[in-house]
Amino acid sequence: MNLYGTQLIDNAYNNLKISSSGAFINATVLVGIFYNHVNNKELLVWYFLISSVSLLRFFSYKLYKKNNHKFSIQRWKQIFYGGLIVSSILFGLTPFLFFVQQSPLHQAALIIIISGLSAGGVSSLSSLIRAVQLFLVFILTPLIIKLLMQNTLLYNSIAFLVFLYLILMLYIAKEFYKNYLNILISKQMYKKTAAELSISENRFKTVFKQAPLGIFMYDTNMIIHEVNQEFMNFLEASQEFLISLDLHTLPDQRIFPSLQAPLDNIEGFYEGQYTTKFKQKNLWISMNTSPLKDINNNVIGGIGIVTDITHRIQTQLQFEHQAKHDTLTDIANRSLLLEKIEQEIIRYKRHNIIFGVIFLDLDHFKNINDSLGHAVGDELLIQTAHRLKDVIRVEDTIARIGGDEFVILLPDLANEMQFAATNAERIAEKIHNILSKSFKINDLTLNVSASLGIAFIGNGSQSPDDILKYADIAMYEAKKAGRNTTKFYQHKMDEWISRRMAIENGLRDAVKNQELELHYQPIIDFATSKVIGAEALLRWNTPKFNDVYPDEFIPIAEESGLILEIGKWVLQTALKQFVAWQKEFTGVIELQKIAVNISAHQFENSNFLHDVDSIIKKTNIKPSCLELELVESALVENLKTVSTRMQKLRDLGVSISIDDFGTGYSSLSYLKKLPFTTLKIDKSFVMDIQNDVDDKELISAILMIAQTFNFEVVAEGVETQEQYLFLKEKKCTYLQGYYCSKPLPNEQFIQFLRKNSVRYSF
Numbered sequence: 001m002n003l004y005g006t007q008l009i010d011n012a013y014n015n016l017k018i019s020s021s022g023a024f025i026n027a028t029v030l031v032g033i034f035y036n037h038v039n040n041k042e043l044l045v046w047y048f049l050i051s052s053v054s055l056l057r058f059f060s061y062k063l064y065k066k067n068n069h070k071f072s073i074q075r076w077k078q079i080f081y082g083g084l085i086v087s088s089i090l091f092g093l094t095p096f097l098f099f100v101q102q103s104p105l106h107q108a109a110l111i112i113i114i115s116g117l118s119a120g121g122v123s124s125l126s127s128l129i130r131a132v133q134l135f136l137v138f139i140l141t142p143l144i145i146k147l148l149m150q151n152t153l154l155y156n157s158i159a160f161l162v163f164l165y166l167i168l169m170l171y172i173a174k175e176f177y178k179n180y181l182n183i184l185i186s187k188q189m190y191k192k193t194a195a196e197l198s199i200s201e202n203r204f205k206t207v208f209k210q211a212p213l214g215i216f217m218y219d220t221n222m223i224i225h226e227v228n229q230e231f232m233n234f235l236e237a238s239q240e241f242l243i244s245l246d247l248h249t250l251p252d253q254r255i256f257p258s259l260q261a262p263l264d265n266i267e268g269f270y271e272g273q274y275t276t277k278f279k280q281k282n283l284w285i286s287m288n289t290s291p292l293k294d295i296n297n298n299v300i301g302g303i304g305i306v307t308d309i310t311h312r313i314q315t316q317l318q319f320e321h322q323a324k325h326d327t328l329t330d331i332a333n334r335s336l337l338l339e340k341i342e343q344e345i346i347r348y349k350r351h352n353i354i355f356g357v358i359f360l361d362l363d364h365f366k367n368i369n370d371s372l373g374h375a376v377g378d379e380l381l382i383q384t385a386h387r388l389k390d391v392i393r394v395e396d397t398i399a400r401i402g403g404d405e406f407v408i409l410l411p412d413l414a415n416e417m418q419f420a421a422t423n424a425e426r427i428a429e430k431i432h433n434i435l436s437k438s439f440k441i442n443d444l445t446l447n448v449s450a451s452l453g454i455a456f457i458g459n460g461s462q463s464p465d466d467i468l469k470y471a472d473i474a475m476y477e478a479k480k481a482g483r484n485t486t487k488f489y490q491h492k493m494d495e496w497i498s499r500r501m502a503i504e505n506g507l508r509d510a511v512k513n514q515e516l517e518l519h520y521q522p523i524i525d526f527a528t529s530k531v532i533g534a535e536a537l538l539r540w541n542t543p544k545f546n547d548v549y550p551d552e553f554i555p556i557a558e559e560s561g562l563i564l565e566i567g568k569w570v571l572q573t574a575l576k577q578f579v580a581w582q583k584e585f586t587g588v589i590e591l592q593k594i595a596v597n598i599s600a601h602q603f604e605n606s607n608f609l610h611d612v613d614s615i616i617k618k619t620n621i622k623p624s625c626l627e628l629e630l631v632e633s634a635l636v637e638n639l640k641t642v643s644t645r646m647q648k649l650r651d652l653g654v655s656i657s658i659d660d661f662g663t664g665y666s667s668l669s670y671l672k673k674l675p676f677t678t679l680k681i682d683k684s685f686v687m688d689i690q691n692d693v694d695d696k697e698l699i700s701a702i703l704m705i706a707q708t709f710n711f712e713v714v715a716e717g718v719e720t721q722e723q724y725l726f727l728k729e730k731k732c733t734y735l736q737g738y739y740c741s742k743p744l745p746n747e748q749f750i751q752f753l754r755k756n757s758v759r760y761s762f
């Protein structure tokens with residue numbers, strides 16, 4: 001039996017109390033009416049039977065109500081049908097038992113009682129169609145037959161009416177049954193829907209409560225009436241504060257349109273910054289709003305779902321910032337600079353407003369970085385960036401595009417080039433001034449200068465790369481002009497670039513084409529005035545250029561990496577030549593030293609040590625005769641590595657001199673840590689001996705230090721007698737300079753040796 005079957009039986013039993021009581025009452029009334037008008041004995045027997053059946057049916061109702069699990073539904077159905085059939089047969093028999101032939105009134109009473117019972121049965125048995133049909137047929141058919149048996153027109157007509165009544169009742173019973181079934185199904189569906197609704201409401205409540213999203217609901221007056229925990233959490237506001245809060249009163253009205261949208265029956269969205277009312281917190285939020293509707297689809301408010309995206313946005317902004325800014329100094333990086341230049345180019349093209357860039361490179365930064373360490377170098381760059389920020393205008397952009405290379409973009413300089421140049425120069429001047437003040441880093445005081453190159457849009461440059469390249473070229477010009485100065489980019493600088501490229505190309509074949517030559521500058525012993533050796537200095541005889549000097553082509557060879565091949569050639573040639581001189585002048589001149597310049601690039605090369613060793617072996621030179629001249633900047637990349645490499649050279653027996661001594665930063669610390677043999681005082685100090693008291697003192701100090709550390713000292717660039725005498729008096733070891741001789745080609749150097757074989761006479 002399905003669920004509906006059970007329900008149908010259940011309903012029939014529910015009506016059984018009334019219907020069995022009704023049957024009993026009807027039977028009692030019937031007995032009252034018919035007593036003494038029919039056979040009383042039969043009447044009482046019938047009454048006894050119908051009362052017993054009604055009582056039993058009443059008890060079956062009680063039993064069902066008390067414990068309907070006592071029997072199966074099928075059994076309950078059988079019990080019900082049994083009682084009903086007996087009861088309906090007993091009532092059905094009444095026309096045959098109690099038809100008072102001579103009393104139409106009693107006949108009418110009987111018809112009324114039977115009709116009333118049948119009408120009551122239709123409604124009380126409506127849940128069991130079979131039961132109604134049986135009941136009606138059992139109760140009305142005997143009556144119709146009895147009436148027909150009277151065989152008069154009147155009785156036949158009444159029989160016909162009762163028959164119609166039976167048909168009508170059967171029809172009504174069917175309709176009742178259908179309605180009842182519909183009600184039942186609807187009830188079931190309602191129950192099911194209500195259960196589902198309750199589940200979904202519970203789910204919604206759980207989601208509402210536990211969702212990791214802030215959810216709030218508000219009515220059409222914009223009054224909040226429900227909030228979840230997460231909403232309170234991220235606003236840091238209590239439920240008391242939020243419930244009944246009028247959204248019109250929010251101080252940050254940026255979200256208002258998206259709150260209003262649901263009330264206009266559309267969805268709303270807001271993503272952006274939001275300042276909370278309660279805690280005045282600045283957040284980034286993402287909010288979706290939707291209409292809340294009643295059962296008739298009328299908007300009754302809105303629901304907002306809010307996510308705190310502050311962390312995501314901050315991370316995103318941080319990434320964006322990092323992508324466009326220099327990590328060390330936090331100023332713009334190359335990419336942002338190029339973007340800004342691009343924008344200025346557009347402005348220039350539209351409004352003809354000239355802008356410029358200053359390319360700034362710190363002078364001797366590498367020395368500082370290398371000698372004092374990267375931490376100091378970094379701090380210097382940070383402080384430089386701060387100082388630059390102080391002097392530039394708000395509309396200017398300052399960027400770091402390389403180690404110590406800064407670029408300052410100067411928009412809105414002027415409409416005419418000469419005014420633009422004047423304004424840019426003024427800013428450059430400020431930059432020089434601000435950088436000329438000492439930098440304090442840890443316990444150190446550093447004096448720094450910078451070389452500045454300025455280029456303008458329109459001045460031959462059309463793209464961001466152009467303008468940067470030209471400012472860079474101008475900056476190089478400033479370096480060439482002695483540093484700590486500013487140069488403007490001129491058109492002819494293009495020629496400089498082409499020349500530089502031509503030199504690089506020319507140098508590629510210089511060794512193969514035998515265009516390289518070494519000149520030798522004598523080195524004289526101050527104590528004995530004897531020539532003890534020479535420094536090998538490279539010359540390039542090329543038909544392509546009339547005047548190309550080492551100062552110009554060696555940096556290009558270094559930058560292009562060609563110095564490795566060229567340097568090897570220099571070393572081989574110089575050593576071979578020195579060994580040839582030693583042979584030629586055996587017993588005449590004791591040649592002790594051939595000094596060869598080594599660039600940083602060569603020294604850092606992994607093959608260098610091997611090359612030196614194999615050239616020594618190949619040329620058969622006494623290792624102690626070879627002195628490698630290293631500039632300070634070549635030595636300080638990583639003190640430990642440099643020291644190890646130098647020691648390996650020293651282990652070969654080779655001497656090492658520190659070239660241009662005094663121009664770097666912490667020469668003293670190297671002296672203690674690195675295995676040098678010789679110091680070469682830079683010619684800039686020597687040249688100023690006459691004029692600069694400080695230089696004299698510096699040279700005296702260098703010589704004292706050298707004695708302390710047991711170094712030999714070579715003074716280079718000695719040009720005058722005064723310089724010579726001063727250095728001799730200060731017990732400088734060796735002399736080199738035009739005062740004795742310029743660097744000479746090999747043939748001339750040999751003649752110099754021949755001429756000064758005993759001693760050089762000053």
Ligand SMILES: Nc1nc2c(ncn2[C@@H]2O[C@H](COP(=O)(O)O[C@H]3[C@@H](O)[C@H](n4cnc5c(=O)[nH]c(N)nc54)O[C@@H]3COP(=O)(O)O)[C@@H](O)[C@H]2O)c(=O)[nH]1
Pocket residue numbers: 521535536537538549550551554567570597598599629659660683716717718719736737738739743
């Ligand atoms: N890595 C290598 N570098 C080399 C090599 N050959 C030269 N160089 C370096 O090039 C720079 C310029 O050299 P150069 O033009 O040869 O100038 C040297 C001398 O000619 C010059 N000098 C010497 N005495 C005087 C003087 O009395 N007055 C004066 N004004 N100049 C003088 O000085 C330069 C000496 O150079 P250095 O001793 O090395 O400092 C220069 O830096 C060379 O080092 C090479 O083969 N490899």
